[in-house]
Amino acid sequence: xxxxxxxxxxxxxxxxxxxxxxxxxxxxxxxxxxxxxxxxxxxxxxxxxxxxxxxxxxxxxxxxxxxxxxxxxxxxxxxxxxxxxxxxxxxxxxxxxxxxxxxxxxxxxxxxxxxxxxxxxxxxxxxxxxxxxxxxxxxxxxxxxxxxxxxxxxxxxxxxxxxxxxxxxxxxxxxxxxxxxxxxxxxxxxxxxxxxxxxx
Numbered sequence: 705x706x707x708x709x710x711x712x713x714x715x716x717x718x719x720x721x722x723x724x725x726x727x728x729x730x731x732x733x734x735x736x737x738x739x740x741x742x743x744x745x746x747x748x749x750x751x752x753x754x755x756x757x758x759x760x761x762x763x764x765x766x767x768x769x770x771x772x773x774x775x776x777x778x779x780x781x782x783x784x785x786x787x788x789x790x791x792x793x794x795x796x797x798x799x800x801x802x803x804x805x806x807x808x809x810x811x812x813x814x815x816x817x818x819x820x821x822x823x824x825x826x827x828x829x830x831x832x833x834x835x836x837x838x839x840x841x842x843x844x845x846x847x848x849x850x851x852x853x854x855x856x857x858x859x860x861x862x863x864x865x866x867x868x869x870x871x872x873x874x875x876x877x878x879x880x881x882x883x884x885x886x887x888x889x890x891x892x893x894x895x896x897x898x899x900x901x902x903x904x
Contacts, residue, residue: 731809807823818875824869862895863894
């Protein structure tokens with residue numbers, strides 16, 4: 705379904721236990737969203753038998769998220785890029801900075817007026833890019849963008865899988881209003897009725 709809007713851009717910090725299993729902090733707003741570009745790379749394997757294709761397997765390998773935003777604050781830059789604010793409130797970026805992965809949530813408005821909600825469970829961002837230009841005869845906005853690598857999370861869900869994305873459409877069959885109402889209160893944890901346990 706075509707989308708016509710993007711907003712509610714949030715991130716949640718991640719802490720990991722000794723085994724690397726993620727615990728998500730309380731989501732906070734990242735910035736005002738301008739655009740988001742999500743691209744995915746799949747692992748593909750084909751088994752040939754009896755002179756033909758017998759089995760084709762496609763699995764998520766990695767992804768890339770590029771966000772166009774209105775601005776990135778100092779605290780957000782610290783959390784996303786590993787930069788540090790010094791005693792004078794100046795943001796210092798160093799070659800030795802090690803960004804930590806975060807979860808990213810947002811929603812996109814569909815043409816029918818309903819929203820599609822997303823959580824990406826593990827995204828590692830780089831340094832934001834910016835385009836700067838002197839003032840000319842016309843008004844031209846220059847806004848930053850930030851690019852992150854998407855990976856599956858380490859923590860398994862109730863089906864013993866490693867999810868990389870949660871996605872739901874407002875008003876879809878089987879979707880309770882409470883699910884989308886509290887979407888940005890915490891990072892969504894999968895819940896399964898059969899075939900697994902709630903691993904929240």
